[in-house]
Amino acid sequence: MRGRSRAIPFVGVMILWLLFGAAVWGAELPPLTHSLTPSENRQPAPALRLQNMDEEMVDIRDLKGRVVVVNFWATWCPPCRREMGSLERLYQATREKRVEVLAVNIGEDIDTVFSFLGTVEPSPGFPMLFDFEAASMESWGVKGLPTTYIIAPDGxxxxxxxxxxxxDHPEILRQVLELAVE
Amino acid sequence: MKRVTVATVLLLPSLSALAENPQAHRVDVVTGAKTWETRSNGVHFSLTQLLPDQLRAFYVNRGFTLQQAEPYATSCVYMAVIRNDDAPGVIHFVSSDWPVSVEGGLHALLPVEGWLERLSAAGVRKSALVAFRWAQFPPEQSYRPGGDWNQGMLSIGLPAGSRFDITATWDIDGETYRAGLKEVQCAG
Known part of the structure; x- marks a missing residue:
């Protein structure tokens, strides 16, 4: 009984901690942006070959000829979490028009990502790739999360x-779809 | 008409004061965390207190032990945001170069690499170090106009309750711009 009474406050504290851990930066978040910034000089996209949730390798080179949206993210990153649903809506609106979406998770395991995806509405149907040691961040020039690149059909x-x-803002949908018919 | 004129005259000094000193301050009613923010030359800059318990929870959930998380959790950490809304070009900054002054003296920030070395020496495992690295405000970054931005953790490295001034600096094609926050307070 004595052990149980000690355990109750401990469990309460841990629950609060888990809630705080998920929402640590949650208050007063800045608004999400509604447009993409065009590259001044289009450079070839770096290599990207990573495993998906089924532990199969996915290689961006196999998607040449299509527009590819490459999103670098993590479940603990507040703007990454906020934009994930809109990324799925973009995927749904463009998947029949030569557009692919790839989300590259940085440093987390498959179970963590799988649990998070169940909380996203609508739940993402596009491939999730795993960069366990964040090795692609340097080659892609990513300096902060989230960062997203839109790859033209020419790579x-x-x-x-x-x-x-x-x-899923109309301006971004327009930019992506115009690229698909280039 | 006379009433409008009087109102306009009364309003002018306050608008003028806002233009000269655009720093704003607010408090989150749920957590009590304070935010200081300003806007300069088309760039938004803000710091929001992250409370030590929030940081302990965040890093324990990422694989730190409580003991490993403690030095960082108690180092006066903020959620920093820089956003290039409509600056006259691409902004570039090195956040560890931002001047911080405490009671008139300059205070050096411990760079992210320094924290990584310290945490690695304390035995923090690799996956937790990856989370730590990418949860930090970018040590160096460029934002294009139109809304490029990041939010991330920025440790000031001061005891709880300390007050300081900080100036975010960035350059556009070699020209330096600044946005300052004054009398920012460490949580605790």
């Missing part, structure tokens, strides 16, 4: 987006 980086976006 060059056409647009970038540093920080959270509303990917």
């Amino acid at each position: 060059t980086i056409a647009y970038s987006a540093v920080g959270g976006r509303e990917f």
